[in-house]
Amino acid sequence: MLQLIQKHNHQVAGSALQRKRDIYRFRGGPLLGWLLDECRRRGETQLVMLRQLGFTPSHMTLLRNHKRKSSGISQATVEACARYLGVQPIVIKLLAGHILPSDFLLPGMTxxxxxxxxxxxxxxxxxxxxxxxxxxxxxxxxxxxxxxxxxxxxxxxxxxxxxxxxxxxxxxxxxxxxxxxxxxxxxx
Known part of the structure; x- marks a missing residue:
């Protein structure tokens, strides 16, 4: 858990582009980034955030180290994350990789x-x-x-x-x- 916190603190201090690269390099990374950003914005510890989401520190570590996929999170977890972030559950599914951003765009168009x-x-x-x-x-x-x-x-x-x-x-x-x-x- 300490490594997760240190990595997040480094990302917050690093360049915006490098942070995007770190978060977006794997499907589901944006969800973790948004959760950690909201945790920091609220001034909460990550343990408080994890309790609110129903995650254990080991669950978060598995997600962060790509040993568990964010795209496999349950509907209950989707709803807990949506409540925590104050967004609709569909946004959580997008960030977690359940739904691909390209599903909402015309094929091949920016x-x-x-x-x-x-x-x-x-x-x-x-x-x-x-x-x-x-x-x-x-x-x-x-x-x-x-x-x-x-x-x-x-x-x-x-x-x-x-x-x-x-x-x-x-x-x-x-x-x-x-x-x-x-x-x-x-x-x-």
Whole structure:
């Protein structure tokens, strides 16, 4: 357990990119990262966190050392982690590797490509064309995402197809896109 705490403390102190690489190098790693981050944010000891989750220190060590897969956690564990993190159980399943982030994306497309595709569709709207420069490819992803959200909100047009998803799935899709980006970045 001491090694787990030392490794986590080292990761928190290390670079953000190195931390992503450490967490995302195996399926289910993000769940452990999120749990440890929440534990630190709350100022709790890991033993307190483990008790709340119903984990033993040896169970956590097995997960951390890849001797037990996060993707094999029970529904009760999923729900305990969801309560601890304050998220829906489906997010825990995504982080644990039950559900792959790519299940929520168009095959082979990044978030940027999805936004570019939506942008191309929205550019057919003369009102939008008059308000926004034609080439926004150099804008930050967050800015392009915001323009598409405003476009959807003001016109009811939905080039991203978000109207088909209930609110919780919209959040999950965005989390999956970020998750895929982090995995790609960590793999570099």
């Amino acid at each position: 978030e940027e490509e999805v936004l570019d595709r939506a942008w191309a569709e929205a550019r057919g709207d003369m009102a939008l064309r008059a308000l926004v420069p034609e080439d926004c490819s150099n804008w930050p992803l967050a800015a392009r995402r915001a323009v598409m959200a405003l476009y959807h909100e003001s016109t009811g047009m939905d080039p991203l197809g978000l109207h088909q998803l209930p609110g919780i799935l919209q959040e999950l899709q965005r989390a999956a896109q970020i998750h895929v980006g982090n995995m790609r970045e960590a793999a570099l």
